Amino acid sequence: MSQWVIKGIGTGIKTTAYPRGAERAAGVTPGLPRGGDVGAAAPALVERCLTHALEHTNGVISVDSRRCVHCYRCVRGVGQPLNWEATYEWGSTIATPGLKNELGQPFRRSIHVLVVDAGDCGACLNEVKQLNNPYYNMHRLGFFITPTPRHADVLLVVGPVTDQMRFALRKVHEAMSTPKRVVAVGACALSGGVFAKSFVCSNGVADVLPVDVEVPGHPPPPLAILHGLLVAVGRKQPLPLAAAGYEPT
Amino acid sequence: MNPADLKEQIEGRWPGKTQVGRDVSSSTTEVTCTRAVLADLCRCIFQHWGFGFAGLIVEEDSNAWQLRYVFYGERDAGWVHIVVSAPVADNVFPSVVEWIHAADWHEREAEDLFGVRFDGHPHLGDFVLHNDAWQEDVQPMRHGFDAQAALRHRLPDADWRPRRIVQEPGAFVMPVGPKFSGVTESVHFLLETVGEDVIRSSTRLFYKWRAIEKLAEGKTVDEVLLLAERFAATTAFAHGLAFCQAVERVSGAELPARARALRVFLAEIERLRQHAGAIQGICESTALVVANSQAGLLEEELLRVSGELSGHRYLFGLLTPGGLLCDLPTNACRIALTQSQDILKRLNELERRLSISSSFLDRIEDVGVVRLSAATDYSLVGPVARASGLVRDLRRAQPYSGYETFDYHVPSEQEGDGYARLRVLFAEARQSVRIIEQATAVLKEGDVCKTVEFRPGAALGWVEAPRGGTFHWVRLDEGGRVARYRVVTPSFINWHSFHLAAEKFAFQDFPIILSTFDLSVAENDR
Numbered sequence: 001m002s003q004w005v006i007k008g009i010g011t012g013i014k015t016t017a018y019p020r021g022a023e024r025a026a027g028v029t030p031g032l033p034r035g036g037d038v039g040a041a042a043p044a045l046v047e048r049c050l051t052h053a054l055e056h057t058n059g060v061i062s063v064d065s066r067r068c069v070h071c072y073r074c075v076r077g078v079g080q081p082l083n084w085e086a087t088y089e090w091g092s093t094i095a096t097p098g099l100k101n102e103l104g105q106p107f108r109r110s111i112h113v114l115v116v117d118a119g120d121c122g123a124c125l126n127e128v129k130q131l132n133n134p135y136y137n138m139h140r141l142g143f144f145i146t147p148t149p150r151h152a153d154v155l156l157v158v159g160p161v162t163d164q165m166r167f168a169l170r171k172v173h174e175a176m177s178t179p180k181r182v183v184a185v186g187a188c189a190l191s192g193g194v195f196a197k198s199f200v201c202s203n204g205v206a207d208v209l210p211v212d213v214e215v216p217g218h219p220p221p222p223l224a225i226l227h228g229l230l231v232a233v234g235r236k237q238p239l240p241l242a243a244a245g246y247e248p249t
Numbered sequence: 250m251n252p253a254d255l256k257e258q259i260e261g262r263w264p265g266k267t268q269v270g271r272d273v274s275s276s277t278t279e280v281t282c283t284r285a286v287l288a289d290l291c292r293c294i295f296q297h298w299g300f301g302f303a304g305l306i307v308e309e310d311s312n313a314w315q316l317r318y319v320f321y322g323e324r325d326a327g328w329v330h331i332v333v334s335a336p337v338a339d340n341v342f343p344s345v346v347e348w349i350h351a352a353d354w355h356e357r358e359a360e361d362l363f364g365v366r367f368d369g370h371p372h373l374g375d376f377v378l379h380n381d382a383w384q385e386d387v388q389p390m391r392h393g394f395d396a397q398a399a400l401r402h403r404l405p406d407a408d409w410r411p412r413r414i415v416q417e418p419g420a421f422v423m424p425v426g427p428k429f430s431g432v433t434e435s436v437h438f439l440l441e442t443v444g445e446d447v448i449r450s451s452t453r454l455f456y457k458w459r460a461i462e463k464l465a466e467g468k469t470v471d472e473v474l475l476l477a478e479r480f481a482a483t484t485a486f487a488h489g490l491a492f493c494q495a496v497e498r499v500s501g502a503e504l505p506a507r508a509r510a511l512r513v514f515l516a517e518i519e520r521l522r523q524h525a526g527a528i529q530g531i532c533e534s535t536a537l538v539v540a541n542s543q544a545g546l547l548e549e550e551l552l553r554v555s556g557e558l559s560g561h562r563y564l565f566g567l568l569t570p571g572g573l574l575c576d577l578p579t580n581a582c583r584i585a586l587t588q589s590q591d592i593l594k595r596l597n598e599l600e601r602r603l604s605i606s607s608s609f610l611d612r613i614e615d616v617g618v619v620r621l622s623a624a625t626d627y628s629l630v631g632p633v634a635r636a637s638g639l640v641r642d643l644r645r646a647q648p649y650s651g652y653e654t655f656d657y658h659v660p661s662e663q664e665g666d667g668y669a670r671l672r673v674l675f676a677e678a679r680q681s682v683r684i685i686e687q688a689t690a691v692l693k694e695g696d697v698c699k700t701v702e703f704r705p706g707a708a709l710g711w712v713e714a715p716r717g718g719t720f721h722w723v724r725l726d727e728g729g730r731v732a733r734y735r736v737v738t739p740s741f742i743n744w745h746s747f748h749l750a751a752e753k754f755a756f757q758d759f760p761i762i763l764s765t766f767d768l769s770v771a772e773n774d775r
Binding site: 026147219 | 389396397398431433457459461463472476482483537539546548554556566574575606774
């Protein structure tokens, strides 16, 4: 057994500098399209987007990142590609009047997260799973995965919410004690993604539960999910709504 | 058995009741037969001539049902399609499950979604559409059912109970899921027990059914490609590739050499990453903390390799019918190769350490055993089949994308237990790196995409995905849109056999058995 102890110590610290510093390793994020002025190429780019994430006015493209499924049709195989930004701080809050999205001071350094798969393709869930590997190690931030709703402060939902999961999802949410927050992760959870609109799926979690924090991406990389959780406890600023691509209400 | 013998045998045994045709380009023998001889014919092909069962494809055109039973053999035997038709009003077919146990779930699915009846099937109903939530007589895959319209559901019935098998005094059922444990996919298990040990388990799936086969109908090829890549994204490239190959086969497209080599390269990168993920899952389930961390590091590093190489950690947005959507620089491929070789060294070291950790081996040896006879009956695929001694690999048996030109070995084991499955995963990871090396060496400059003109017709695309063989049937209509898309996934095939491994075991072994199967619910539920 000592071989494992020695191996573990010998591996050293691998954990990311985030959230204190920035993570600069290659391949940690797929990025998101940013939009901008592309002139005459705009209508063709908007046409290529199969999930209607792009819109244009006078050659300026705006992106609804909640709909982007990373199909790269706006950058690959086109003459004038759209700008992509390799960021990962994507968590944003839905401004509900009179409701505070963050959990508040007592929860800043300790939350228990319940993860519910409501029809996910496996990628978002796999990225959530990566948060427990040494590179991200979310325990150091006081974030823990819990299997029971009774212990959970944050409900993290992935997937577009299929009909046969809707009942279970509602029950889980009801079983959680207050205060509780809902974090929707991934394009499917935000807009239904490629599975909307259909007789068997909702168009995202918001059809079923009130959502507090949204993390776009298909799938969002572990750092983006981490940012979403930090937003939920008020330790990071949410992405400004304008930058997430939709008008502030 | 070669196709000429096959034709002679079939025409000799069932004269006048079968018609045998042969398509050389896709090495497919198509046998049209009547319902009366269907079961007998399937029995011969599956039990006597040793073909594997790939799946059942149900199609409904304006006035007739067409059921297509797909079998695959060794390299020279090719594919056998048994096709049986009937008028739409007459929807009762003989069940083949008595002879082909692997067809069990296919028939249940067809009954649920199309309303086709299978005479002689012991247990139909309550499969894809859960009886406690869906109204009776909804047949969503039929023509005329609107996939976009919202459907009224019943409220889940609180008094509904699934069927129980164990009837001993004191027996009870332990329900697990659909939400259970930490980060897991949604699936429901019923563990039947009288106390200490689980006597029998049954799995209830399709909580995550997103009906991609229905959504695909009437969409363009590009739109369906998005669905193919995204319904089970941990193996996105393999499923996207199977779909593209089916479309290319319908349209008769030839691919540039560089696109073929890059597809092999990427498919093996994905296999390596998925196997590292499966190994991590096994280490996690046995609560071996340092091994779990080490495997987790390797999986994350492989995700980063994919991200750095292609822009996306799960290889989205690369495939297109006719090749690849964008070229990958040869230099970047070389870097990815070097990184993979380095990661493989550490995987090998992890295997060595695991193989001398007695506490780990105690928990994984003789656990969740699947015997060769059962693997054959269920026509299992992938590492699960190969760990039980059923050596089937579509890259070898029915090569695609130029796999026949690569030098590699198909690892297999005999025991069929959890440890055998783990060893197969490690051995396959080594072979993947071997293929990646060769694919990098043969990369020549050139185009990566050719324009494909979509023609009407239907074809099967197949790929040896990381979890096993996957079969995608695509029918294109006159306008180049998808008329029927049928997906048979390795998880659908292997979940069927999971109850065998999860029988007569201690409760605490359950997560271990589950992790060694490396099953994806998303891939099963579609």
